[in-house]
Amino acid sequence: MPKDRSPTRIQKKNRAAILEAALEVFSAHGFRGATVDQIATQAGLSKPNLLYYFPSKEAMFTALLSELLDTWLDPMREIDAAGDPLEEILAYVQRKLQMSRDFPRESRLFANEIVQGAPRxxxxxSRDLRDLLEEKEQILAGWMAAGKINQTHPKHLVFSIWALTQHYADFDVxxxxxxxxxxxFDAAPEFLETLYRRMLTPKS
Amino acid sequence: MPKDRSPTRIQKKNRAAILEAALEVFSAHGFRGATVDQIATQAGLSKPNLLYYFPSKEAMFTALLSELLDTWLDPMREIDAAGDPLEEILAYVQRKLQMSRDFPRESRLFANEIVQGAPRxxxxxSRDLRDLLEEKEQILAGWMAAGKINQTHPKHLVFSIWALTQHYADFDVxxxxxxxxxxxFDAAPEFLETLYRRMLTPKS
DNA sequence: GATGGATTTGACCAACTGGTCAAACTCACG
DNA sequence: CGTGAGTTTGACCAGTTGGTCAAATCCATC
Structure with missing residues (x-):
């Protein structure tokens, strides 16, 4: 295992190559279905070399997760309580849909794990997502109470956005x-915009 | 492997026990993540005994799939072109949601497989689903053309129903x-009814 | 209750998998 | 260049896994 001093040029390059390869393989086969050898081949390195950079297959997986989760939640963080309610939500939906289009492997990585009970x-x-959801839920509830958007269950509203957008990545085939x-992805943006506009536009 | 004459009492019982155990294990761990030993233990049989009834792990999986797929698609088959359009769709949504509640393992079995590219x-x-979707898509398009429900992309409408209902089973944790x-599942039925009612009720 | 097919299993095997390790090689730096 | 830390790998190991097989046991039928 490399010293945890400031990483050398080689360390930076190889760690990145390994995580990229791990994303490719884990997202396609799940944790159990992926083999270290597959990841090594994908990364263009030998198996013992991978285990020089990461102590175990599990460590590769968790390193990958913690690297990706933050980015994955960014679209939600951008929801702004001060913005126009309907437009904020619609923009969030489009950002999330764009994530499915641009980062389907990341989506499938999470999907694989959660479907199997998210053991890792x-x-x-529960550390990163719970609080974020709670915060945005308050914003949504506030908008509903103020009559800015139609009344509905805020948590289920968020779940629906996740389900609808991630579906295009997770069930791609x-x-x-x-x-x-x-x-x-040609028609999806408009479909989702229409759906949420009709659902949430308050009856004037 | 038992003769493929009419199955004996024991064959019926054991095949059923194996498929039930296979559903439990495959849905929780995916094909690669499941082991024959796990399924055997779950079924209360020995590993060689499983392989007496099914020639391979893969055979168990495909037998399970072909047994379940028909039932899985039943809610969609019930959509009736002669019924009231909006109510037909809302009823389909509720049937599908009920499937997620009553058969989450089946949902996760399919989810696991499709996320990984559905190799098996x-x-x-493409044999069973493609035609069925096409048929129901025609019905939806007809309803839209007749102004019975709001205009939208029929295929994406169906995808949205799948995504929203299966989300509760697949992402249960x-x-x-x-x-x-x-x-x-307390609030989900009403949430989805409201969503699709608002989305599809034609502007009078 | 004998008998032959149906069912069950302990012992086993080859392939695979995650991980180890000592030896070899590379490279930045003085 | 020499040198020592950083990097790479061939050979290897132990545990797991899908699958086989001959022998043992069970059971419906006569």
């Missing part, structure tokens, strides 16, 4: 199989 | 972690 992620989630030539 | 399921899906004591 629940701690991180199914969606593409059923859509044939058409790119799902 | 894509054939079955996350949802429950964030909802604390409250049972997600």
């Amino acid at each position: 992620m629940l701690d991180a989630l 199914q969606v593409r199989m059923l859509m044939g030539d058409e790119d799902p | 399921m894509l054939d079955a899906l 996350q949802v429950r972690m964030l909802m604390g004591d409250e049972d997600p």
